[in-house]
Amino acid sequence: MPMLIQNSSLTAEMVGKGFTVDLNKPLVFQVGHLGESYQEWVHTPILTEESPRxxxxDFLEIFTRTVWWVVPLIWVPVALYFIRMSYTMxxxxxxxxxxSVLGAxxxxxxxxxxxxFLFHIDTKSYWGNTFHYLIHGCHHKHPMDGLRLVIPPVxxxxxxxxxxxxxxxxFTLSTRPVMFGGGLIGYVIYDMVHYYVHHGQPTKQSLKSLKxxxxxHHFRIQNKGFGITTALWDxxxxxxxxxxxADKRG
Incomplete structure (x- = not known):
């Protein structure tokens, strides 16, 4: 299990190849300097709901934070538009x-x-680490950051x-829109489930199990359990x- 860090007031957290990450400064262009130490650093979670810079x-920063309700607000109407397109065709x-169900x-x-295969690539170069941190590493480092959990609209x-x-x-001309729209519905469900398992308090057993x-995956075995909405593909x-x-029996 990775070490957990709960004190978000720390100014510097880890040294990699002589480089110290300063948690009070913008992180994206720092993490690349960690080199081979990046993977250990990014999988050492900080358990606060703060949203690091x-x-x-300020302009770029705007595009990195997204409230959860923006996802269904934007993408459900888009999905329904494409699904309806196939019906009119x-x-x-x-x-x-x-x-639509198949698309989802x-x-x-x-x-x-x-x-x-993408979010858990093993990186160690400057730009590789930077790219990984932007697309997924930040979520493992700050798993309770509610503003960087769903995918930004852009x-x-x-x-x-x-x-x-x-x-x-x-797909054919008429089936393309509905498969695409169904996929968008699947994506919305994915982002909503993902947000809920981090920030919700489920009462139903099925949702408790999913959480x-x-x-x-975050705190115990990070190289397994890649499904979010279902464990089917795992x-x-x-x-x-x-x-x-099972681990104890083994």
Missing amino acids: FFES GLTLALVVML FVWTFLEYCFHR EAAILALMFWYLYGIL KYHLN RVFGTLPKTKA
């Missing part, structure tokens, strides 16, 4: 509903792949555009973490 520039209502299911696979729009063009290759499953690809009971 990323950039000196002649697909039956039943087929539109089925393909495809997203669960994409979420797993992103988390496992970043999400870039990814959405990429998938829109990819879906143009994979435990994800926090286990089961399929053998990255489902063992329970503590």
Whole structure:
């Protein structure tokens, strides 16, 4: 289990290759200097809800913080627009509903792949560390930072555009919009579930289990448990973490 740091008033936290990270200064262009020590540093969580500063520039800083409700506010109407587009192009209502569900299911696979193969890349170069910190490392370092948990709209729009063009290759003219819209619904569910398992207090057993499953990824076995909305793909690809009971038996 990684060491936890709860005192956010520290001014300097760790030295890597002679470099000290100053937590009271913008972090993004510091972390690259940690070199090979970056992975240990970024996986040593600070358990406060404070939102550290990323950039000196106030303009750039704006784009790094997002309140959770912005995600459904922006992307649900966009998703419904594309789903309706396929209906107006002649697909039956039943087929539109089925393909919307399929699109959301495809997203669960994409979420797993992103988390496992991109968000958890092993970096040690200056720009590699900097890139990793921006896309996911910051979340592992400050897992309770509620303003840097959901994907910022600008970043999400870039990814959405990429998938829109990819879906143009994979699907027909009429099925492309509904698969894309269903995927957006899946993405919204992903970001809302992710926010909830960090900041919510679930009462239903299913949500309690999901919260435990994800926090286990943060604080116990960080190279397993890559699913957010479902553990299905971890089961399929053998990255489902063992329970503590199983660890003791082993």
